[in-house]
Amino acid sequence: MIRTQVTLRVNGDDREVWVRNDRTLLDVLHDDLGMPDVRYGCAEGVCGTCTVLMDGEPVSACTLYAVQAEAHEIVTLHGWSDPRREPHPLQTCFLERGAAQCGFCTAGMLLTAATMAERDPDAGREEIRHELVGNLCRCTGYQAIVDAVEDYLHADGGDA
Amino acid sequence: MTMRQDLPPPADRDPARIFEYQRAETWADAVELLGIWDDEAKILAGGQSLVPMLNLRLTYPGALIDVNPIPAAEPRVEDGRLVIDANTRHRAVAAAPAVRAHAPMLAHAVSFVGNVRVRNRGTFGGSLAHADPTAEIAAVALATGGDIVVLGPGGERTIPVDDFFVTYLTTALEPGDVVTGARLRTAENARWGFHEVVRRYSDFATVSVSALARPTGGRPDLRLVLGGVADRPVVVDRELLGPALDAPGDPVRARESAEAIAASLDPATDLHATAGYRRRLVAVHTRRLLQRVLGDEGGAA
Numbered sequence: 411m412i413r414t415q416v417t418l419r420v421n422g423d424d425r426e427v428w429v430r431n432d433r434t435l436l437d438v439l440h441d442d443l444g445m446p447d448v449r450y451g452c453a454e455g456v457c458g459t460c461t462v463l464m465d466g467e468p469v470s471a472c473t474l475y476a477v478q479a480e481a482h483e484i485v486t487l488h489g490w491s492d493p494r495r496e497p498h499p500l501q502t503c504f505l506e507r508g509a510a511q512c513g514f515c516t517a518g519m520l521l522t523a524a525t526m527a528e529r530d531p532d533a534g535r536e537e538i539r540h541e542l543v544g545n546l547c548r549c550t551g552y553q554a555i556v557d558a559v560e561d562y563l564h565a566d567g568g569d570a
Numbered sequence: 571m572t573m574r575q576d577l578p579p580p581a582d583r584d585p586a587r588i589f590e591y592q593r594a595e596t597w598a599d600a601v602e603l604l605g606i607w608d609d610e611a612k613i614l615a616g617g618q619s620l621v622p623m624l625n626l627r628l629t630y631p632g633a634l635i636d637v638n639p640i641p642a643a644e645p646r647v648e649d650g651r652l653v654i655d656a657n658t659r660h661r662a663v664a665a666a667p668a669v670r671a672h673a674p675m676l677a678h679a680v681s682f683v684g685n686v687r688v689r690n691r692g693t694f695g696g697s698l699a700h701a702d703p704t705a706e707i708a709a710v711a712l713a714t715g716g717d718i719v720v721l722g723p724g725g726e727r728t729i730p731v732d733d734f735f736v737t738y739l740t741t742a743l744e745p746g747d748v749v750t751g752a753r754l755r756t757a758e759n760a761r762w763g764f765h766e767v768v769r770r771y772s773d774f775a776t777v778s779v780s781a782l783a784r785p786t787g788g789r790p791d792l793r794l795v796l797g798g799v800a801d802r803p804v805v806v807d808r809e810l811l812g813p814a815l816d817a818p819g820d821p822v823r824a825r826e827s828a829e830a831i832a833a834s835l836d837p838a839t840d841l842h843a844t845a846g847y848r849r850r851l852v853a854v855h856t857r858r859l860l861q862r863v864l865g866d867e868g869g870a871a
Contacts, residue, residue: 412588412590414591430588431588431589431590431591431634432588432589432624434621434625453622453625453626454622454625454626455618455621455622455684455685455687455688456685456772458685458687461687464690467661467690468686468687468690469687469690469691470618470687470688470691472621472625473617473618473621473622473625473687473691474617474621474691475591475614475617475621475634477591478614478617478636478638522686522687526686539771540681540771541686543685543686543771543772544684544685544686544687544688544772545685
């Protein structure tokens with residue numbers, strides 16, 4: 411079948427890949443580039459496990475074809491917080507609140523919450539819930555996640 | 571490019587039938603490409619409805635014509651109409667000063683479209699052209715009134731919003747047409763209210779009610795639109811609004827209108843709600859909105 415050569419800018423690196431037109435950005439990041447921090451959940455843009463930042467805003471990698479992502483800046487969880495370094499303060503809040511259990515939704519939760527924190531540092535609990543409504547978690551019941559984001563936003567003298 | 575049709579599908583996944591991918595740099599390009607593909611192509615805008623449909627193998631277009639490279643200007647007022655380009659993302663519609671000033675109900679309702687990722691990618695024109703009968707943008711555009719701007723093989727033309735939505739996922743667009751934007755009536759001094767009932771936050775509306783009342787010398791020019799109760803968003807017959815308009819803000823007369831409206835509907839029963847429950851939702855939310863929008867409070871909902 412027909413393949414197209416595209417250069418994807420992922421976490422600051424240019425990655426050259428040959429893709430079929432029907433390969434989503436999720437397929438290419440996860441399967442071809444071996445990035446486990448981008449996860450296949452629903453393929454409908456509903457669950458949020460494949461969340462990546464495109465030009466700084468969260469998008470579903472499952473509803474975007476890889477051929478469309480050329481010339482855009484893609485950031486995955488590992489690009490946002492390098493696992494070889496200290497955790498991001500938001501990750502620390504997640505750890506302290508026990509806001510992750512199986513961890514499958516966590517990458518999407520973190521990227522979505524971090525983007526909101528930049529845009530709306532005064533967000534309250536309702537705003538946090540509204541923002542994270544598209545990230546499904548089957549373990550925690552959400553309270554701990556919202557608590558963690560709240561901690562991060564309203565930490566006294568913290569980075570928030 | 572090579573042809574390798576013997577390649578097995580990855581894992582157990584049903585492979586999507588391969589489609590050709592083409593980028594349109596202008597709306598004229600998109601129309602030309604639609605002509606070349608002769609009914610086999612679909613326009614790929616934000617992709618928040620189309621790509622899930624492709625992922626679920628519900629549709630098999632021969633080609634996708636990606637209109638994302640076509641720029642959208644900031645929403646603006648021209649000749650007394652609020653102009654929104656088709657490629658304006660939901661996030662940009664919600665944030666645009668012109669929308670917030672001249673169509674505050676639209677800015678409000680857009681924040682309930684899908685989730686944050688849908689709003690970052692999904693487009694105004696894509697939502698209109700997709701014509702989901704529960705869509706927020708379609709309902710509010712209909713309540714607001716105005717024209718959809720369309721480009722086709724014969725050039726540009728406009729279709730009144732009232733004539734645009736035909737049935738499920740079907741509009742008055744001809745096969746070679748694309749939506750390039752909308753020119754909505756402005757509603758800066760109007761009172762308005764938007765309610766939608768959803769099973770889960772961010773889900774499709776089970777029922778939505780949009781009410782917009784423009785002031786006139788006498789009785790306000792009131793338009794009420796219901797989503798999720800038919801094969802398309804529907805404008806409520808003016809006569810049914812009579813009782814509520816006769817006594818603005820009166821809960822009894824608002825209820826009279828709301829119940830007559832609910833009784834006039836023949837909604838579908840599906841997994842999400844029975845017809846009776848949908849009528850009940852319409853009655854309750856219409857009454858509340860009529861009372862508020864026509865009463866002293868007005869404003870947001």
